[in-house]
Amino acid sequence: MINDSFKENWLKILRFNSNVPLVENPKELKELVRIPFTPIEIEAFLLYHLFDLLYPRFVNDQQNILDMIVSDFDLDNIVFGLYLYETTKPGIHSAVKKLPKDTIVVKKEDLDNREELFNTLQAIILKEQGIKISCMKIIRKRGIDLINSHCQKLNKLTTYEFVISILNLIQISLENDLFSIHPEPNFLRFYKNCIASLNGISLSKIFAYFGSFFTVFNTLLILNSRRLPIALKLIKKNEKSSNSEIDIKLTLFDGEKYKLNSKSHETDFKLIQSDFKVDKIVILNQNPFLLFFSELFETEIPADKEKLKLLFQKALYGIRSYDLNWNMFPKPNINNFVLRFLIRLFGINLNLKKLSHWAIPDFLFDLGATYIGLNANLLLVLTDKSKNSSKHTSTELILFRIENGSITKLEYINNPELLIKIKLKPLESVRIVLSEKFGFISTVLLVDKHLIKTILNTFLINFHRISIFSLLKIIKLLKNPRYFQLYPEIPPYTLLKKKRSICFLKDLMSIVIDKHDF
């Protein structure tokens, strides 16, 4: 039923997992496996560790799992297969047992009440196998077909194509309920709701759009923990092509060798850089990072305004806690004491560790609620005005429906008739035309790809080089109608346009950075 290559790899993983408790130092077992559903090959022990780390936290912290394959059609018994995983440790799949498919008779309508179905299955398996299952996965036959078709082409796909394929697989599976877990873990509910609120906008398209912003990078991301640090090497080589090849390598990281968690020595970044042949190194502490995601997945979608503020605060606190929860090499310029002091002489306060995590969310949310409104339809016009040709402009339209201060729905507008109507029209006319169909559009925001790319490069790719000049560059681009427009022009934007960039930056920095530095 399932793709051979997938099955072979999965059985290899199970074999390895079953051997781990028997071996004194499982780290030494140099066996390679593929991460399921991906072409990425990693050490089997690392995968074991990842399951051990992530599964109990995000999926289920109890033992024993049942996989049930069901038909898409209304049959007398829709069960195609039952696979029981007896797990000694939560999440560690080490042995599988195929149960007779007539162990239970399931009708299509039984799937409507999963709680009852789960309880029945739990009782049957406890009686027949003496094992209490803590979770059941339901995979529809169509889901299996999709997995098969995804797995079949894995060998031929580049990493970029693979990401596109897996995102499509996830989106189709969750939208059509082809894959579900009961009791439903937070992460799955979160993803399902996120995908539902995307309203048909494909994840792969979003990935392709944002992926094209990142030009060349060669970065090592270390998820640090005292127990088992993990290194993720990300490389993108070809700058010219938007979907140029990305290389992903996931390995165990020898923390001792590089003095990663040493109290007496500083981490040997230079050695890491030369050993891994990377330009940049980012170290994130595993625990706060995972805690943030746990909390994120608990969020109801559409998220309540206050919850969003809280998450935003936490994310900013994470950024602020440089040297405590994260670190990078080369070190960010703004962390340099002398440089900060000199900038301060010009009245600009730029200090990462004084990022006003407690004030920024309130400031932004209140500003938006006041001038855009608690309920609003905000139209985002994404353009791509290539530098060389002013004629060529591709446009994407996304409508954000905001209710009581939080985004409740996204709509991707791709009606060809509408697009023709608004082509090359000023934002005022775009708003009038679209208001007829989608209700009163309060604000139209035009953002060019170049601006997004500059922002992402400044704050993500070249974060270590961030300076007042890079920030001024962004402000200048925001003032340029070629890259950013707002209709109607709300007062914050009028202020940005009216004020000298340096004065605006000064005022803004006094809000986003806490004072009392020196």
Add this chain to the structure above:
Amino acid sequence: MNENSKINSTEVAIIKSTISNKLITTGIEKLGGISAFIEKGDQVFIKIDLRAPYGFPVNVNFDSLRDIISLCKITGAKQILIGDFPSNGMKTQSIANILGIQSYLENLGAELLFLEDSNIYPLTDLEIKDKIIKIPEIILESDKLIILNQVSVDPLFKITLSLLNSYSLVPNKYQRIEKLVRSGKDYLLLDQYKQDLISNILDIYSIKKPDLVINDMSYFLEGAGPFVYRDSNLISPGLSIMGRDAVAVDLITLKLIDIDLLSSDILLEAKNRKLGVTDMSNITIIGESVDNINLKVNFSIYRLDDINIKNTTIKAGRICSGCFKEAYHLLNFIITHMPKDLKYIKKQHFLMGENPPEPESSDHIIVFGECAINSTKDRKFRKIRSSFDRNYIESVKGKIKKDYKSQKIPKVKEKVNKSIIEIPGCPPNLYESIISIHKYYGKSLTPNLTFYNNLIKTYYEQPSKPKKSASD
């Protein structure tokens, strides 16, 4: 009154729907259709609220406005005019530019009027109770007047009623309540400000009664309003209440949120003046029944001391509704837009009303309004007492000899306390209060306020001469 009216003036329609664009059309349909209100060739003036250049729900629901315009067009209205005199002396042009509504309305077939321009829209003098009130001729000449009112919480009248909406049919100057102390009457005890305000509102309402009144409650701003503040919360009751009689429509709207006639000063006065139907038995409800709608809302606070602001103590003396309203908005502005500033300021006192209690310390005292300024002229906090003794010999003796006690009484010097922000006005103007506070604290203590002060300057024009308070 419309002679061709097909409906009884005491009919009020209550429509409930989750689909907001059905509310207006269904409601009007239930009242006999738009032709019961508008005739072919009519010039229709739709009165909306343009309070400030803020987003929904501060002004009006533009989807509801679109529905009314389309209905008027279907009937064959000759001209559909939209307008309001914005509050706080703002210009319609500024608000229209910031909301981008002029071209939107033109595209719908309506025209936004910039009523402040008396050259284009001349004003007509009307004498009401020995007062001259000027109202734009174009409103008086319009065949039909429709009031589209977005309902939200209001600090003085619980909710923003349609009667309040009709108040801004006249320029700000004629809406302003001058302090007029009647002999033998306590201005503050009787809350003469509110009485005068109600009287003024009803005077203006009676100039030209609307032909159709719509209280739009598809969304309702509760908690703090009618501007959007930190404590504001937008709920969606999905309701629309409409009829020909504004008083009856407001009465029913209040009834839906469990407020009866006796609890509403303005409706009681309207009843005394026989300005509309206030007897429930004379109002025919169409659509939903009042009893079936169990709407619970959070009203705004009615005591300013209940507002909890970080590092700020609020002391109120005897206060009139005028100062209450402006202080309410100022304090909510501070909570919403100055969180960081409040942390830097560390401690401030906000005094308002007549004879407010003494602040605990003499740092950063905001004295709000004429009453507070005048009644605290001789208060302790106005002076700072500092003892000083420059007798170095005595102080050295004190250090050398353990048990030495100087016989000299330390000199006490009194200085004028300069840590006081006086905000004049009866009542003070919100924007000017913000500017005064910013001027006092400066940029370094108030980064948020500096930003908002600059923002406000982009659309608010300060009057060239400071307004003198009314006669005291």
